[in-house]
Amino acid sequence: MIAPSILAADFANLQRDLEMINRSEADYVHVDIMDGLFVPNISFGIPVCEAAHRHATKPLDVHLMIVDPDRYLEAFRTAGAHILTVHYEACTHLHRTVQRIRELGARPGVALNPHTPVEVLSEILPDLALVLVMSVNPGFGGQKFIENTYRKVERLAALRQASEADFLIEIDGGVNAQNAALLSQAGADVLVAGNFVFSAPDPEATIADLKKKTR
Numbered sequence: 001m002i003a004p005s006i007l008a009a010d011f012a013n014l015q016r017d018l019e020m021i022n023r024s025e026a027d028y029v030h031v032d033i034m035d036g037l038f039v040p041n042i043s044f045g046i047p048v049c050e051a052a053h054r055h056a057t058k059p060l061d062v063h064l065m066i067v068d069p070d071r072y073l074e075a076f077r078t079a080g081a082h083i084l085t086v087h088y089e090a091c092t093h094l095h096r097t098v099q100r101i102r103e104l105g106a107r108p109g110v111a112l113n114p115h116t117p118v119e120v121l122s123e124i125l126p127d128l129a130l131v132l133v134m135s136v137n138p139g140f141g142g143q144k145f146i147e148n149t150y151r152k153v154e155r156l157a158a159l160r161q162a163s164e165a166d167f168l169i170e171i172d173g174g175v176n177a178q179n180a181a182l183l184s185q186a187g188a189d190v191l192v193a194g195n196f197v198f199s200a201p202d203p204e205a206t207i208a209d210l211k212k213k214t215r
């Protein structure tokens with residue numbers, strides 16, 4: 001599955017870019033929320049998420065790169081989040097946070113920074129709908145893919161098989177035509193792509209090409 005990240009969209013033409021995603025073979029719309037504290041960048045917030053929800057026909061996959069995300073779970077759910085992903089590194093009581101996301105009626109996801117081993121989630125995997133493996137350090141689009149990600153995805157896929165848990169494995173950062181098939185073979189289910197899609201001459205065809213590589 002493919003989740004284009006609107007962080008790389010033209011914010012002055014967001015409706016146009018969302019309509020492109022609607023027409024495309026994309027499965028989700030990836031929405032990156034950055035608070036300038038958890039990551040050294042500020043993206044956009046709840047009103048933009050609401051606007052994306054109004055125009056998108058695909059479910060919103062909301063990636064919260066914010067400290068203490070519990071404060072905003074309800075607001076992003078009300079703004080249309082279908083998947084709500086928090087960072088492992090930003091949560092003190094991750095189990096409680098995950099339960100809260102489910103109570104709100106959203107699908108809970110947990111994201112891991114490149115330095116965080118997948119094994120830290122072993123006790124909570126059955127409670128998750130998605131694990132997001134960061135393949136760059138979070139905060140910016142257009143960064144170089146970290147090659148260690150393949151091994152991490154393989155280890156996570158092995159944990160999934162061993163535990164019979166049923167979560168999606170999502171990869172986020174530096175995804176392109178070179179690494180998409182390899183990530184899929186390693187066990188990834190959802191690939192986020194920002195710059196690779198939106199800087200292409202034909203973003204819709206680029207989404208279709210990426211999708212073919214994941215089949």
Ligand SMILES: O=C(CO)[C@@H](O)[C@H](O)COP(=O)(O)O
Nearest residue numbers: 138139141142173174194195
């Ligand atoms: O969460 C993030 C960055 O922190 C991502 O979702 C980026 O938006 C992906 O952009 P590309 O690396 O594909 O340009």
Ligand SMILES: [Fe+2]
Nearest residue numbers: 032063172192
């Ligand atoms: Fe993201």
